[in-house]
Amino acid sequence: MSVVRTALVCSLLPLFAGCQWLGLQSQAPARVSTASMVRMQGDLTGEAGKLLFEPCHERRRYVVLDRGATGILQEAASLADSQNRVFADLRGHFTASKAAGSDGQLDLHQLYRVERTGTACEDPNFKRLTLHAEGLDPVWSVNVSGKGMIIDVAGQPPVALPYLEEQLPDGRFNLSSEANGQRVELWVAPQRCVDSKNGAVRHLSAELRVNGTTVRGCGYYGGARND
Template sequence: MRAARSVLFVALLPLFAGCQMFADKPTNATAGMTRMQGVLKGEGGHLLFQPCQEQRRFMVNDTGNTGVLQEASAQASKPGTIFVDLLGSFAANKGGGNDGQLNLHQVYRIERAASACEDPNFKRLTLRASGHTPNWDLKVSGKGMVLEREGQQPLALPYLEEQLPDGRFNLTSEANDQRIELWVAPQRCVDSVTGGVQHLTAELRVNGQTQRGCAYYGGSRNE
């Protein structure tokens, strides 16, 4: 009888293991992280992050291997402060006169800018894309998108968004006898004029004519 029970117990082990496997929930890699904007400064051999409109300073620990030190160094020769839009977790451990540590996971945008912290449009946008030659700028929100192009009147349009593999997506709109398409991919992009770095590449197509540029998520979108 004891042998029969042992055989039954061994036979049930794979079943229990299978139940445990399906019971485990997938983890969110960015759970507990915060998106913030601010400025970067170098001091005492360390890179420090100071949030917009705050006096607190956090020592940057590049846990996500974002290359932020190299990106900041590339911006050092340009005028203005080094603005950064990032995602990470904040630790309260103080040291060296700082207010804690920033464990950096992702950089959305880094550039030399004097007033990026005061951008009134940032919080309500889901995406912003822009390019040059000629200059164009596309602001996207939950209410629609506004396309501005050099030498033309701004164009306000509704749009449809389609998700594509590998984190890519596109926005399309057909109105006023025009077809507008924006194709976006998660890839480091350097602005050809300012030298700023953004985390998305963008390709604008207007009636079949293509212009390339960079893009970043606005404050209403985190992915």
């Protein structure tokens, strides 16, 4: 275990112990609709046995309670930087609080992604996208919005295509297009996925098929999709 990860875990030992105990009490928490909850992006830090969330471009800090058993503590510990910080994209109930050292409480139910701090708060495309997926070997990415999808594969010019979306059982779905002589399918499933390039954790696994060639990667919902 790295020094940074050890530092974050140690700073959260009381919370971690509590999570372990709660996990023994309730192995399978009931599924809760996230439709009425707020989605935010920002930084997570560990301090005095608490996990704190600070939204992008704000100075407010919320104590995080993992109501949805997302495993956020373990995910954050594996990616923490030298300042014990990670970027997180999540959804939950935000409530005001007078607790010392925080501005409120976050009852967390959905974790979309966790990654090392960087420029994610400044992403100009996030709010207009419904889905982003990417992978390696070769490097590829797909950006999906209400206007279509843009497929970018290393060594080839980007291709913009219209698409049809098909909902499948268990939260899976498929985007497909046969425009401009291309046969494209993007299969997406709600499954924890780790980016092999940088270790970032996503809430979706993705498989892109272009004219018979298949590549795999990870994905997450953009700001324009309220799932």
